[in-house]
Amino acid sequence: MRAPRLTGWAAALALLLSALPGAALAAVPSGDTLPSAGTQAADARTAPVADTRQGRVQGSSVAGADRFAGIPYAAPPVGSLRWKPPAPPAAWNGVRPATAFGSQCPQQTGGSEDCLSLNVYRPQNRPSVGLPVMVWLHGGAYVSGAGSEYDPTPLVTGGGVLVVTINYRLGMLGALALPGLDAEAPATGSGAYSLLDQQAALRWVRQNIRGFGGDPGNVTVFGESAGATYACQQVVSPLAKGLFHAAIAQSGCALPTTPMARAQSFGTAVAAQLGCASDLACLRAASPDQINSAAATVGGSPNATQLASIPAAGGGVLPRGFGDALRAGQYNHVPLALGSNLDEGRGFVHSGAYGDPPTDQASYVAALTRTATLSSGIPAADIAQEYPLSAYPSPAEAFSAVLGDSSFSCRTLNANRLAKGRLPVHAYEFTDPDAPSLFGGSSLGATHGSELAYLFRMPGTAQLTQAQQTLSRQMIGYWTSFARNHTPMASGTPPWPRFTGSRPPIQNLAPDAIGPVSSTAFAAEHHCAFWNPAI
Missing domain, CATH: 3.40.50.1820 (Alpha/Beta hydrolase fold, catalytic domain)
Structure with a gap:
């Protein structure tokens, strides 16, 4: 069989x-x-x-x-x-x-x-x-x-x-x-x-x-x-x-x-x-x-x-x-704390998980055709129209955005939205543009897994800068205070409000840029109305 x-x-x-x-x-x-x-x-x-x-x-x-x-x-x-x-x-x-x-x-x-x-x-x-x-x-x-x-x-x-x-x-x-x-x-x-x-x-x-x-x-x-x-x-x-x-x-x-x-x-x-x-x-x-x-x-x-x-x-x-x-x-x-990273897809594209990164319109459309099922069957032409190459510095960047938005950012947003009426929820997005990469080479921004170096000692990652070390201490404060009393509020760190209300906030995590942003703005940045993935 x-x-x-x-x-x-x-x-x-x-x-x-x-x-x-x-x-x-x-x-x-x-x-x-x-x-x-x-x-x-x-x-x-x-x-x-x-x-x-x-x-x-x-x-x-x-x-x-x-x-x-x-x-x-x-x-x-x-x-x-x-x-x-x-x-x-x-x-x-x-x-x-x-x-x-x-x-x-x-x-x-x-x-x-x-x-x-x-x-x-x-x-x-x-x-x-x-x-x-x-x-x-x-x-x-x-x-x-x-x-x-x-x-x-x-x-x-x-x-x-x-x-x-x-x-x-x-x-x-x-x-x-x-x-x-x-x-x-x-x-x-x-x-x-x-x-x-x-x-x-x-x-x-x-x-x-x-x-x-x-x-x-x-x-x-x-x-x-x-x-x-x-x-x-x-x-x-x-x-x-x-x-x-x-x-x-x-x-x-x-x-x-x-x-x-x-x-x-x-x-x-x-x-x-x-x-x-x-x-x-x-x-x-x-x-x-x-x-x-x-x-x-x-x-x-x-x-x-x-x-x-x-x-x-x-x-x-x-x-x-x-x-x-x-x-x-x-x-x-x-209680839950659910989050994702701004540039989730970059590491996958950089590592060749989908073959060679696209370099022009033809290879971009070909890559979208191979992976269009990530979007529950949305045609590649529709994805290319939603993510035109003119809006990105390179075809690889456009493809990275497609992967990250469809598979992680918008799914996490929907999970937060679904959970918030049932359980206490805190939401975050990690956005450090210079985070150490776990995929090797230079920084790929806030790609998949890059927040780990701020919580753990991770082998093979670059040393954190002074500003990143401060962010690391703040994130450790959030994570461990959530474990201690189920509210991520630590001394000396900006408040992290609960994901609730008509426009629930998402806590932005980046050096010198911690604070809530509107989930409406998050959804727009990641094209979540286009993807709207079922979970």
Whole structure:
């Protein structure tokens, strides 16, 4: 059995996701430490120790933060546990070293299925009361990335919070959907193991974080790109109820989910390609590389695995996608902070995610024709009329605007509009024109993922200027005050009003230019009346 080749929105989305920053960042192998602060020698004080339900762990202290790395939050999802809800981790005797990161989950750069671990960062000089907890869901197009790629020391030391970064199953190992797998776990169904892993990590936090100085009653999930999608999906997952108390989604909340019927059709075709049909033991004996190869064959390209790795909507974990769940009144009542970046599309064009950047009218129209399905079928000629080359410094810039507006800016605006009548919402746009690029080379403006360097220590990015360092401190203040009291208002920073009213404000984030702008002006700048994407 062979599933149809990916076309339309599906193929365009797969291409779009192929260049996300999490996929481009070099993974940190098991046993290595982070660049920058993580590679500095630990101070001479006694190594920190904390208690968990499974046993004691001993971490390390670096640059003002205690770090406990590679703590298992679930049993390895291997053998008979592959494609099952995560099982509790095993206990240990004595004190377990927590100074080296666990393995990344299987992806293009390697990894191991024994990967369900997390890392806890806390301030060294912490108060005796429980700290707000922020749980980071990494990006990477659903097929790559690891918690160890992100060093949250600036958030921890600058904002006085405890940060947990996690690994979760990726690719088809995190999203395979099959009727046989549904029968094994009828309460959850299949197609959303990555979400189940994240929920297991959140349960671990609820059960154990007090031993690290954190407050289990004040947990914020936050993520970027695919991680932002996951954060919003947890907001509407009934199985996540009570596991967290606020959510921040950076560039990706409103990306679409995969309908369960389509996911199961694809999964059935992958099983047939592997020669396993409905034999789950056969599937569990296949290697991750064999599974990914089969998915690429079924979909017609390696990018097909990315599309198939988006969690499926229609099962017990995710009954509906974000927009449909909000409209149906089925969501967890938590405050939200949702945002996007001004120049989201530039990184994708620069990295060649859509082939060579267009250089003239003919190549521009050809690029629009290839990707017109990003706009739900709007003809390329109509897009070219809405985004004429005369309005942009180059065809590549015009194409970048099309991609960013249609896929991120206007989808995020619609998500904010849909949520504001139901949940407390704060909206932002990151607009620093000189932000360091995660795509390599010189700055690409406020492109996809560029805000990460203002919150984390990110390897391979340029040093922030003095003005950008000030912005970084202000953003850390906003993010961590939102985690602390669910309102992004920090001392010494301009007020960030709530996204409410007939013309709800969006907070602009740029050096020396923080403050609210009208969502009406935002919509006009990004041509949102033209796109008006459904979410």
